[in-house]
Amino acid sequence: MRVTSIKQAAIGFSLTVLVVGLMAGWRMYVKAASPAHIQEIAAELAAVGKLYSTIPIMPNRACDKLLFGQSTEQGVGIFLLDIVSGQKHLMHEQSRKKYDPARFRLLGWAPDDSFFAYQRYEPQDYLFSRIIICKGNSGEMLYSFPVHEMMAGFVWLSPHAFAYMRITDGKRDLVAVEEKAGGEWVPLKPFKNITQKPASALTATSTHSVVWQEGNTLQRLNFATGLTEQIFESTSTGLQGFSFSLDTGKFLLLCRDKTGYGLFGFQPDEKGVWGGVRAGLFTNICSIKSLPNSMEKVLWTDNEKGIAYVVQDLGQRTLYIKTNTFDTSISLLARGSVVSFAVSRNQIFVAGSLTNEPPGIWQYDLVSGSLNCIYSSQEQPFKYTKYIVPLCRTVTNTSGKEITYHLWEPAKTSSNKKSPLLIGRSLYSWEVYPQVAANGGAFFVNVDRPSYTSANLNPWDEDIMTVYAELVKDSGIDTNAVFLYGSSSETEGLVSLVAKKPNLWKGAILLNPTSLPDLSGPHLSKILIDGGIDDAGTVKSAIKYQQAAADSGVSVTLALHQDAGHVYWSSSTKREQAQQLAKFLFGY
Amino acid sequence: MQLTLIRIFIYSSGALLLAAASAGFLTNWASAGFTTPNDPIFKISIRHLFWIVSGVELAVALVCLFGRQIPLQLMLILWLSMNLAIYRASLTFLGMRGGFGGYLANLSDVFGISPNTTDTMLTMMILYLLIGGSISLLFPWVWTRMRKFSVKANGQIKNSCPSCGGRIEFPVYGVGRKIACPHCMSTITLQKPPAALA
Numbered sequence: 051m052r053v054t055s056i057k058q059a060a061i062g063f064s065l066t067v068l069v070v071g072l073m074a075g076w077r078m079y080v081k082a083a084s085p086a087h088i089q090e091i092a093a094e095l096a097a098v099g100k101l102y103s104t105i106p107i108m109p110n111r112a113c114d115k116l117l118f119g120q121s122t123e124q125g126v127g128i129f130l131l132d133i134v135s136g137q138k139h140l141m142h143e144q145s146r147k148k149y150d151p152a153r154f155r156l157l158g159w160a161p162d163d164s165f166f167a168y169q170r171y172e173p174q175d176y177l178f179s180r181i182i183i184c185k186g187n188s189g190e191m192l193y194s195f196p197v198h199e200m201m202a203g204f205v206w207l208s209p210h211a212f213a214y215m216r217i218t219d220g221k222r223d224l225v226a227v228e229e230k231a232g233g234e235w236v237p238l239k240p241f242k243n244i245t246q247k248p249a250s251a252l253t254a255t256s257t258h259s260v261v262w263q264e265g266n267t268l269q270r271l272n273f274a275t276g277l278t279e280q281i282f283e284s285t286s287t288g289l290q291g292f293s294f295s296l297d298t299g300k301f302l303l304l305c306r307d308k309t310g311y312g313l314f315g316f317q318p319d320e321k322g323v324w325g326g327v328r329a330g331l332f333t334n335i336c337s338i339k340s341l342p343n344s345m346e347k348v349l350w351t352d353n354e355k356g357i358a359y360v361v362q363d364l365g366q367r368t369l370y371i372k373t374n375t376f377d378t379s380i381s382l383l384a385r386g387s388v389v390s391f392a393v394s395r396n397q398i399f400v401a402g403s404l405t406n407e408p409p410g411i412w413q414y415d416l417v418s419g420s421l422n423c424i425y426s427s428q429e430q431p432f433k434y435t436k437y438i439v440p441l442c443r444t445v446t447n448t449s450g451k452e453i454t455y456h457l458w459e460p461a462k463t464s465s466n467k468k469s470p471l472l473i474g475r476s477l478y479s480w481e482v483y484p485q486v487a488a489n490g491g492a493f494f495v496n497v498d499r500p501s502y503t504s505a506n507l508n509p510w511d512e513d514i515m516t517v518y519a520e521l522v523k524d525s526g527i528d529t530n531a532v533f534l535y536g537s538s539s540e541t542e543g544l545v546s547l548v549a550k551k552p553n554l555w556k557g558a559i560l561l562n563p564t565s566l567p568d569l570s571g572p573h574l575s576k577i578l579i580d581g582g583i584d585d586a587g588t589v590k591s592a593i594k595y596q597q598a599a600a601d602s603g604v605s606v607t608l609a610l611h612q613d614a615g616h617v618y619w620s621s622s623t624k625r626e627q628a629q630q631l632a633k634f635l636f637g638y
Numbered sequence: 639m640q641l642t643l644i645r646i647f648i649y650s651s652g653a654l655l656l657a658a659a660s661a662g663f664l665t666n667w668a669s670a671g672f673t674t675p676n677d678p679i680f681k682i683s684i685r686h687l688f689w690i691v692s693g694v695e696l697a698v699a700l701v702c703l704f705g706r707q708i709p710l711q712l713m714l715i716l717w718l719s720m721n722l723a724i725y726r727a728s729l730t731f732l733g734m735r736g737g738f739g740g741y742l743a744n745l746s747d748v749f750g751i752s753p754n755t756t757d758t759m760l761t762m763m764i765l766y767l768l769i770g771g772s773i774s775l776l777f778p779w780v781w782t783r784m785r786k787f788s789v790k791a792n793g794q795i796k797n798s799c800p801s802c803g804g805r806i807e808f809p810v811y812g813v814g815r816k817i818a819c820p821h822c823m824s825t826i827t828l829q830k831p832p833a834a835l836a
Contacts, residue, residue: 062703
């Protein structure tokens, strides 16, 4: 009897070891079959800080310090960069939880570089924020000025005074604030209800006057008289934006009509005639007939000797510089993409990528024409990742239209093994997923998207199909493993394409989708939905969709990130997203 | 012979259930971070359902692999397989076109197999446990009934253990066989009592 018991126990134990070993071995085999270190690669790539166009870079006048915003592990940070030493100092970090780009801003340098300011807020209070004033040379915080209303603009008037526009019940007031003895900053009597219309680009034109844009007009408030006057109105063209040079007192106006863009110099207090009407003195700088490309932000350079502006072409933002207004333009970051730029005297600072590499901040010297990287958001060299340079290609469709796309080829290819393909249509800029996909052994293709607006997504499916037809001629592509990807509104085009050609695609990767594939017809075999838990609309529809899909026998992998909304701000959310994407594509 | 077959079935069931439990635990561990749909019957997340089912599977597997009471082992196998079969049938009844398939995205990804294959494997396991458990429970009953019928026909012999004196009852055809005394475990040879000999 005892012998029998021992024998049974031995059998039981052996079977347990065998089965557990087999299951663990199976799991390890599946893991080993996925690309080596793919999770580490995803983490490495996501650690590259993201520079945001919502927090444009701001150099000081001496060109030895620069303020910039960048993603941090837990949210977004404001940094002070010492250009000479290359050292950066974190001034303030806002957690990704309920991050609001409209209330977390750089406010700029005082005219003599003695101070700089930024705006921060308490996430609990919707309207309350603080203007933080810091010492220009060290970044030491000197004063915290409370703002209890929504702030619509900020300008330094002098080294010891600033003004901001506040919105109360739809009315806009202007509040000037002065530094008193003892370092206290005290608000003066506000100029109430200066306008009820949307106002933007608040700019100081002297120590006692400010200008802002209101539709197609420029309005000026004189603090001495308290009067507001219209100094410019564009009647035949649309005023797209303006900038102002304190040194020369001259405006640079960016106007647009049906034929293209026009740049004008404008001195409101000089005598001149414009369109038969007595007005300030206008100078025709240049016209740029480059529709449908869009021009953004134009700045004087080097005391009005030249100009710098950004043009968005097929989603790619390029900086153009004219060292004098008659020169042909020099283009910067034409193969990469501009995030933001700023001018300080004869130096141009630009944040972005030269060739889609991890973005950095570049300094262009207008005198010598040299371009130097003063900061890179990739702080550590890659240990596991091989940086893949995208190839820019064009293909012509049947109606003769030229389509531009970028292709990231797999880091490693083998002659007898075909690679999956990810295809989608986004703006072309540095992103983590193309590098993750290519390092994992997949082709990644971005059919360049003209701009952010949804109208430009059409014909999304036609352009994708043209590029797809071109790509599948490559024998290295596994046509049974083609995935569509799309982010936010791009998923609308993706869904339409799934409906039209359901059998071409193995799966889809939907990042913060606004649209989801139909489940009633033929369906994809794999779908990944990735979203932020605070993006209420996406989360609700994605959870419902996953349930409905499961009930229909379709597997949907759903990754929801804590404390993240429709836009991911922090490096930790980016890392989670990149790692989930790698798991979905290459195995867990 | 029947006993050997039943033991093989119990061991194989234990191994299968242990494999299923391991798969469930590994899936939940490896896919942490993904949101799972709710199961349509109990309305709890598939991840929670995996923890519960894998826990129960593990318990039954350990009883099958290390337990000694065959009726209990078979009853547990049958109970679990019936529950799983009813759950599976309910999915079909509720109109879930893909059976388990749609709920097994993480499991299939963790083990590199398609959801449909995973669904088929699970269904086959349930059928094996259900059919095997039913037959195993049914066979001993039939066998015992036949033996009892046979024993009644041939009569019983009562005797006592020559070593401890404990009472032993055995069928006539057992005479001459060597067994372990159920009281003292001494090896004895079954014999007719002296009165019967006379």
